[in-house]
Amino acid sequence: xSKISNPLLRSLLCPTGIFSLLYLxxxxxxxxxxxxxxxxxxxxxGQKDIQACLHGPSTKHLLxxxxxxxxxxxxxxxxxxxxxxxxxxxxxxxxxxxxxxGAASAFFGGVLDQTLMFLVDVIMVLPGLPLMVLVATYVGGxxxxxxxxxxxxxxxxxxxxxRGKILSEKELPYVEAAxxxxxxxxxxxxxxxxxxxxPLLSVTAARAAAGSVLAEAGLSFLGFGDPLAxxxxxxxxxxxxQGALLxxxxxWILFPGLAVTFLALSFINLGYVLEGIFNPRLHKxxxx
Amino acid sequence: MAGFAIMVAxxxxxxxxxxxxxxxxxxxxxxxxxxxxxKQEIIQVFGLDKPLWTQFMLYLRNAFRGNFGISYSTQRPVxxxxxxxxxxxxxxxxxxxxxxxxxxxWIGMYAAWKRGGVLDFCLRTLGTVTSSxxxxxxxxxxxxIFSYWARLFPLxxxxxxxxxxxxxxxxxxxxxxxxxxxxxxxxFIISTPGYALAMRNSVIxxxxxxxxxxxxxxxxxxxxxxxxxxFKNAVLPLxxxxxxxxxxxxxxxxxxxxxxxxxxxxxxxxxxAQARDFPVVQAAALITIVLTIAANFLTDxxxxxxxxxxxxx
Numbered sequence: 222x223s224k225i226s227n228p229l230l231r232s233l234l235c236p237t238g239i240f241s242l243l244y245l246x247x248x249x250x251x252x253x254x255x256x257x258x259x260x261x262x263x264x265x266x267g268q269k270d271i272q273a274c275l276h277g278p279s280t281k282h283l284l285x286x287x288x289x290x291x292x293x294x295x296x297x298x299x300x301x302x303x304x305x306x307x308x309x310x311x312x313x314x315x316x317x318x319x320x321x322x323g324a325a326s327a328f329f330g331g332v333l334d335q336t337l338m339f340l341v342d343v344i345m346v347l348p349g350l351p352l353m354v355l356v357a358t359y360v361g362g363x364x365x366x367x368x369x370x371x372x373x374x375x376x377x378x379x380x381x382x383x384r385g386k387i388l389s390e391k392e393l394p395y396v397e398a399a400x401x402x403x404x405x406x407x408x409x410x411x412x413x414x415x416x417x418x419x420p421l422l423s424v425t426a427a428r429a430a431a432g433s434v435l436a437e438a439g440l441s442f443l444g445f446g447d448p449l450a451x452x453x454x455x456x457x458x459x460x461x462x463q464g465a466l467l468x469x470x471x472x473w474i475l476f477p478g479l480a481v482t483f484l485a486l487s488f489i490n491l492g493y494v495l496e497g498i499f500n501p502r503l504h505k506x507x508x509x
Numbered sequence: 510m511a512g513f514a515i516m517v518a519x520x521x522x523x524x525x526x527x528x529x530x531x532x533x534x535x536x537x538x539x540x541x542x543x544x545x546x547x548k549q550e551i552i553q554v555f556g557l558d559k560p561l562w563t564q565f566m567l568y569l570r571n572a573f574r575g576n577f578g579i580s581y582s583t584q585r586p587v588x589x590x591x592x593x594x595x596x597x598x599x600x601x602x603x604x605x606x607x608x609x610x611x612x613x614x615w616i617g618m619y620a621a622w623k624r625g626g627v628l629d630f631c632l633r634t635l636g637t638v639t640s641s642x643x644x645x646x647x648x649x650x651x652x653x654i655f656s657y658w659a660r661l662f663p664l665x666x667x668x669x670x671x672x673x674x675x676x677x678x679x680x681x682x683x684x685x686x687x688x689x690x691x692x693x694x695x696x697f698i699i700s701t702p703g704y705a706l707a708m709r710n711s712v713i714x715x716x717x718x719x720x721x722x723x724x725x726x727x728x729x730x731x732x733x734x735x736x737x738x739x740f741k742n743a744v745l746p747l748x749x750x751x752x753x754x755x756x757x758x759x760x761x762x763x764x765x766x767x768x769x770x771x772x773x774x775x776x777x778x779x780x781x782a783q784a785r786d787f788p789v790v791q792a793a794a795l796i797t798i799v800l801t802i803a804a805n806f807l808t809d810x811x812x813x814x815x816x817x818x819x820x821x822x
Contacts, residue, residue: 343514345753346805348797350760351778355794358782359525431641438643439764443779457646461768466649466664469657478646485641 312430319379427492598773605696617708
C-alpha cells in the first residue's frame with residue numbers, strides 16, 4: 222500500500238473504504254438500471270407470485286417473497302432509487318447551506334452572525350421526527366418532504382461547526398499575509414479559508430446523507446412516505462403490519478434493513494475517507 | 510431563546526392549519542345538505558369570520574390554557590387524550606436513558622484512558638454501526654430473536670389483556686415490566702454508544718490538560734485520578750449533550766413504540782395522523798416540542814449551576 226503515491230487511491234484502498242465505495246456503486250447501478258436488473262417489477266400487481274406468498278429465499282426468489290407474493294430482491298433494487306435520491310440531495314443541500322451560512326457568519330460577523338446563530342440555536346432544539354410527522358400529516362408524504370425538512374433542520378449544526386472552524390482559521394498569519402497583498406475578500410474566503418474546512422465538511426455531509434436515509438426509512442416505516450414509491454422503509458412497514466414477526470418471515474425483515482444499514486454505513490465511512498483525502502495532515506491515510 | 514423557539518413551534522402549528530385546503534371547520538359543513546345559515550353559524554362559533562390575527566390570538570390563548578379542542582376520532586378533550594399517554598412513553602424511555610448515560614460514561618472513561626486499546630476500538634466501531642442502524646429495524650430484529658425464536662417476551666402490547674391496575678396491581682405491574690423489557694433494552698442499546706463516545710472525546714480533552722500531568726506527578730492513584738480529577742471536568746460538557754440527545758430519544762420513541770405497539774405519545778401521534786385527527790397530532794407535536802425546549806432550557810440552567818466556568822449573566 223505504501224507504494225501507491227496517489228493520496229486519493231491510498232485512502233480509498235483500505236477495507237472499509239473499498240467496501241463502502243463498492244456498496245455505493247452497486248446501489249447506484251441498481252437505482253439506474255432497476256428496470257433491467259430486477260427480476261420482477263414490484264409496482265406491477267400482475268408480476269406478484271401468488272403461488273409463493275411468504276416463501277423464504279429460493280432460486281426463484283433469491284431473497285424470498287412477502288405476503289403479497291412480491292419478490293423482495295426486486296423491491297430492494299427499486300428501493301435504492303428513493304434512498305439514493307434522498308441521501309445525495311440532502312447531503313449536498315445541507316452541506317452547501319451550512320457551509321455558505323457558516324462561512325458568511327464567521328467572515329462578516331455583526332448582525333448577520335448574531336441572527337444566524339440565534340436561528341441555529343432555535344433549530345437545534347426542534348425534534349426532527351415529530352415535526353416531519355406533523356408536516357407530513359398535512360402536506361402528504363413525499364420523499365422530497367424529507368429532503369426539504371432535513372435541509373431545514375440539518376444546516377444548523379454544520380453552520381455552527383464551520384463558523385467555529387473559520388473563526389479560528391481567519392486569525393492565522395497566512396490569512397493576514399493574503400490580506401496584506403490586498404486579496405479581495407471572496408478570494409480569501411473561497412481560496413484560502415474555506416478549504417481548511419473541507420475535511421470537516423466531508424464528514425458532516427456524509428453524516429447528513431446517512432441521517433436522511435435513516436429518516437426517510439423511518440418516515441416511510443411510520444406510513445408517511447411516498448405512497449407511490451417503492452422504498453426500503455415501506456417494505457419494512459409492510460413486514461410490520463402484515464405480521465412478518467408472527468410468521469417468522471425473517472427474510473422480509475432482515476434484507477431491507479441490511480440495505481438501509483449498509484447504505485448509511487457506506488456514507489459515513491466515505492465521509493471519513495474524504496476527510497483523509499482533504500486533510501493533508503493525516504499522513505497515515507484513513508483511520509476509522 | 511427558549512421562548513422564541515416555542516413561539517416558532519406555535520406559529521408553525523397555526524400556519525399548518527391554515528395551509529390545509531378549506532378551513533378548519535370545513536368537515537362540519539362539508540355536507541351539501543347543511544343549510545347556509547347553519548354554515549354561517551358554525552363559522553361564527555369557531556371564530557373563523559374574524560381576521561387572521563384575532564384567530565391567532567384566540568388560538569394562542571387556548572393553547573396556553575391547555576385547551577386544544579376536541580379530538581375528532583375519540584370525541585374527548587385533546588389534552589386529556591395526550592396526557593394519558595405521557596407516562597407510558599416515560600416508562601420505556603426514562604430508565605434506559607438513565608442507564609445508558611451511566612454505563613456510557615463509565616465505558617467512555619476507560620476507552621479514553623486506554624486510548625487505542627481493544628475497548629476503544631470496539632466502542633468506535635460500535636458507535637459508527639449503531640448510528641447507521643435504523644432503530645426500528647433493530648427493534649424488529651430484537652422481536653424476531655427474543656420473542657419469535659426464544660419466546661422470552663411477548664410480541665406486542667403493553668400488558669396482558671384482562672389485568673387491571675386496581676384489582677391486581679402487582680400482576681399488572683409485573684406484566685407491564687415483562688412487556689416493557691424489550692423496548693427498554695432496545696433503547697438502551699441504541700443510546701449507549703452515543704454517550705460513551707461523547708464521554709470518550711471529552712475525557713481525552715481533559716487528559717491532555719496540565720493539571721492531570723501535575724496530579725500524576727504527585728503520585729495520585731489511577732482510580733482517584735480518573736474519578737476525582739478527570740471525571741468531574743469531563744462530565745460537565747455532557748450535560749449539554751443530554752438536551753440535544755433528547756430530540757433523538759423522542760424520535761426514537763416514535764419509531765420504537767410503533768414496532769412494539771407500545772401505546773405512548775409516539776404511537777398516539779402516528780395513529781391519530783392516520784385517522785386524520787388533526788387536533789391531536791398538532792397538540793402532540795406542540796407539546797413534544799415545548800417539552801424538548803423546556804428540557805433544553807433546564808439543562809442550560811443546571812449546567813450554569815454546577816459548572817462555575819459557565820456564566821450566563
